[in-house]
Amino acid sequence: xxxxxxxxxxxxxxxxxxxxxxxxxxxxxxxxxxxxxxxxxxxxxxxxxxxxxxxxxxxxxxxxxxxxxxxxxxxxxxxxxxxxxxxxxxxxxxxxxxxxxxxx
Amino acid sequence: xxxxxxxxxxxxxxxxxxxxxxxxxxxxxxxxxxxxxxxxxxxxxxxxxxxxxxxxxxxxxxxxxxxxxxxxxxxxxxxxxxxxxxxxxxxxxxxxxxxxxxxxxxxxxxxxxxxxxxxxxxxxxxxxxxxxxxxxxxxxxxxxxxxxxxxxxxxxxxxxxxxxxxxxxxxxxxxxxxxxxxxxxxxxxxxxxxxxxxxxxxxxxxxxxxxxxxxxxxxxxxxxxxxxxxxxxxxxxxxxxxxxxxxxxxxxxxxxxxxxxxxxxxxxxxxxxxxxxxxxxxxxxxxxxxxxxxxxxxxxxxxxxxxxxxxxxxxxxxxxxxxxxxxxxxxxxxxxxxxxxxxxxxxxxxxxxxxxxxxxxxxxxxxxxxxxxxxxxxxxxxxxxxxxxxxxxxxxxxxxxxxxxxxxxxxxxxxxxxxxxxxxxxxxxxxxxxxxxxxxxxxxxxxxx
Numbered sequence: 229x230x231x232x233x234x235x236x237x238x239x240x241x242x243x244x245x246x247x248x249x250x251x252x253x254x255x256x257x258x259x260x261x262x263x264x265x266x267x268x269x270x271x272x273x274x275x276x277x278x279x280x281x282x283x284x285x286x287x288x289x290x291x292x293x294x295x296x297x298x299x300x301x302x303x304x305x306x307x308x309x310x311x312x313x314x315x316x317x318x319x320x321x322x323x324x325x326x327x328x329x330x331x332x
Numbered sequence: 333x334x335x336x337x338x339x340x341x342x343x344x345x346x347x348x349x350x351x352x353x354x355x356x357x358x359x360x361x362x363x364x365x366x367x368x369x370x371x372x373x374x375x376x377x378x379x380x381x382x383x384x385x386x387x388x389x390x391x392x393x394x395x396x397x398x399x400x401x402x403x404x405x406x407x408x409x410x411x412x413x414x415x416x417x418x419x420x421x422x423x424x425x426x427x428x429x430x431x432x433x434x435x436x437x438x439x440x441x442x443x444x445x446x447x448x449x450x451x452x453x454x455x456x457x458x459x460x461x462x463x464x465x466x467x468x469x470x471x472x473x474x475x476x477x478x479x480x481x482x483x484x485x486x487x488x489x490x491x492x493x494x495x496x497x498x499x500x501x502x503x504x505x506x507x508x509x510x511x512x513x514x515x516x517x518x519x520x521x522x523x524x525x526x527x528x529x530x531x532x533x534x535x536x537x538x539x540x541x542x543x544x545x546x547x548x549x550x551x552x553x554x555x556x557x558x559x560x561x562x563x564x565x566x567x568x569x570x571x572x573x574x575x576x577x578x579x580x581x582x583x584x585x586x587x588x589x590x591x592x593x594x595x596x597x598x599x600x601x602x603x604x605x606x607x608x609x610x611x612x613x614x615x616x617x618x619x620x621x622x623x624x625x626x627x628x629x630x631x632x633x634x635x636x637x638x639x640x641x642x643x644x645x646x647x648x649x650x651x652x653x654x655x656x657x658x659x660x661x662x663x664x665x666x667x668x669x670x671x672x673x674x675x676x677x678x679x680x681x682x683x684x685x686x687x688x689x690x691x692x693x694x695x696x697x698x699x700x701x702x703x704x705x706x707x708x709x710x711x712x713x714x715x716x717x718x719x720x721x722x723x724x725x726x727x728x729x730x731x732x733x734x735x736x737x738x739x740x741x742x743x744x745x746x747x748x749x750x751x752x753x754x755x756x757x758x759x760x761x762x763x764x765x766x767x768x769x770x771x772x773x774x775x776x777x778x779x780x781x
Contacts, residue, residue: 249752249760273689273721274758280720281762298719 231329235321238290239313242283246275260314276310287320293327295320334464334485335400337492338519339364345522348497351393352526352543353439358393360522366393370401377443379431381406382459384450384467386429388412388420391502391527392439396515403484407431408455408465411507415774416469419477426479426652427467428452437529454481454648461485467651468509468606479651480606486645487609490629491520499524499571500547501539503531503554505775510578510602513610514549531776533563544571549602551776552582555590560709560732564593578602578610580777581680581696584621585704591619603678607656608643608663622675638682639665668694686715686723688758693725698761699778701754702747707732710771712778713761727761730771740766 229237240258247255254270256262256279263269265276280297288294297320302309309319342350346361379385385407389395402409410427412420424432428450434442458465464484469477500518502525504510518525526543528536537558539545555577558564575590575597582601591599599618603625604610612627626632629644640662649655656664666683669676679694686693695713702711709732715723727747735743744764751760773779 249748249757272757274724274762277718277720277724278762300719303719 231324232321234290235287235324236317238286239283239317239320242279242286243313245282246279249275249278256313258313260312260317262313264312264316265310266308283316283320287324291324291327291329293324293329295323295327297323334403334406334488335367337488338400339367341494341520341522348522349524350519350522351391351396352524353392354527354529357524363393363397363519366397367400367404370394370398371404374401374405374407379405379407379443381462382408382455384408384410384428384430384455386410386412386424386427386432386446387435388433389435389506390414390437391506391511391515391525392435394439394441395435395506396519396525398433398435398441399515400519402433403464403488406458406462406464408450408458408467408481409484410467411512412469413505413507415505416477416507419469423469423477423479426469428455428651452481452651454651457648458483466512468507468512470606476652478606478653480647481649481651482609482645482647488516489645490609491516493628495521497521497523498547498573499526499543499545500549501526501528501536501545503528503536503548503550503776508775509604509606509609510549513604533558533561534566537563537567537569540569540572541567546571546573547576548572548574549576549578552577552580552586553772553778554776556583556586556703556710557772557776559586559589559593569594569597572597574598574600576600576602578604581678581694582621583696583700583703585700587621588619605641605663605665607647608641608665609645611641611643616675622672622677624674625676632676633662634669634671634676635662637668639667639669639676639678641665684714686713686725688715688723688725689721691756691758693759698725698727698751698755698759701751702727702729702761704754705747705750707743707746712771716763718762721758724762725759726763726765728765728767728771730767730769735766 243256243258265271284297309315342360342364347359349357350360350363351358385402387409390413428448429446430448430450432444432446466482466484468480500514500523502514504514526539526545601613601615601623602610603613611625611630613623613625616622631642633640642662646663666681668679668682680696684695698713699711702708708729710730712728714726716726718724747764771779
């Protein structure tokens with residue numbers, strides 16, 4: 229499995245965990261276009277926080293890293309990395325690259 | 333002249349047990365003589381009236397007699413116990429101690445002068461009035477310890493009303509408002525103080541059984557430890573009539589479980605602060621967290637959800653912090669409360685509220701839910717800064733059993749699952765840390781961060 233796939237799978241595992249916390253009927257799609265936080269999303273801010281923490285844990289377990297997603301840099305991006313699962317994946321791929329994990 | 337009323341009570345109870353210390357009973361006749369001895373000794377040692385005396389001790393026969401002799405000499409007492417050893421130097425310096433009296437574990441007393449002159453204006457006030465004083469440090473479980481200065485003369489006033497003589501455990505410490513209150517209450521009614529060398533659940537309950545203790549003033553954390561350790565199964569608590577608990581919010585789960593096991597023991601919540609003393613309180617029922625607080629000498633009101641108290645014997649002020657009184661003389665407790673008619677329910681310290689995206693979370697509420705799980709021994713909930721929601725709720729949990737690393741995730745998952753069923757989503761801990769260690773201070777309060 230390529231690093232990129234491993235990243236995606238780790239993030240999808242975090243989606244599974246998050247979905248367990250939702251009431252019936254609410255559900256985050258495992259697709260790059262799935263809206264994470266913003267206009268089209270049903271997630272509340274606390275759900276986003278939970279998702280990020282879970283994703284960090286899954287990624288750090290997978291790659292043996294210690295990345296932190298919730299930092300100033302993530303929030304000061306021109307385009308929020310939290311718009312969709314796809315933009316989130318791109319952002320964490322960048323972070324992992326800094327830790328020597330090349331997803332390309 | 334300040335403790336005459338105590339001596340009057342003692343005179344008619346010379347053979348009654350006053351203090352039990354290390355298995356030996358010291359009757360009121362002995363205590364009277366010892367009080368006279370120390371009164372004389374303080375004069376011989378030329379300890380000035382109004383001197384600030386650091387009194388390092390735990391409850392012992394001499395610690396009791398000396399406390400009262402110093403009061404009689406109108407000294408300013410600063411009791412310190414071993415539980416604050418980490419802050420000992422800081423406290424002595426903050427209190428501007430002029431004389432050191434140390435009582436060791438064999439009840440031997442050492443008196444020596446300290447090279448310092450205490451000039452704080454609150455001390456000047458006490459000296460001008462010729463009244464004894466008492467300095468109590470707040471536990472500082474959150475933030476810096478504040479030193480509250482009391483005028484002991486009005487504080488002693490409420491003990492002049494005679495109440496029941498009880499055999500009482502001095503569980504709360506010698507340097508704590510609750511401990512001082514226990515001592516003065518017991519001595520003013522010719523009750524018996526059962527002292528402890530060890531405050532573990534088994535040691536305390538053993539003392540209850542051995543000395544037929546009737547009253548145990550304690551903390552919710554300790555009652556929880558009694559349940560976890562199952563110490564109550566190993567000792568006969570038949571003599572125990574009342575347990576009072578205060579100093580921190582009681583988890584409802586602990587209260588209900590304890591009451592279920594011991595329906596005949598009356599559980600009473602007390603409400604006390606270093607700054608205003610202990611208020612008389614009345615719990616709605618033994619398994620209810622709703623209480624009426626107040627009693628003679630106290631008025632209460634709630635402003636913006638925070639309990640305020642007007643007390644006849646409130647502290648004069650802090651040595652090391654600005655006053656916490658409103659302009660019309662009410663003490664702002666900083667405790668957030670809910671009200672229901674005359675009853676209040678304490679939610680927790682305002683300063684401990686975790687603000688998650690504008691929503692308030694009281695650690696006690698979340699702790700209460702987590703504590704419902706049998707797999708959890710102890711839990712402390714706290715806030716952590718977060719860029720998205722301002723703060724997030726986190727929990728440190730000590731499991732009730734050995735937990736190997738492979739099951740850690742499952743354990744954390746169960747706790748979150750349970751919280752989700754019981755709490756709104758923003759109150760569910762985002763991060764749960766599993767710890768092995770006990771999570772309480774030496775004063776048996778939750779160790780907050």
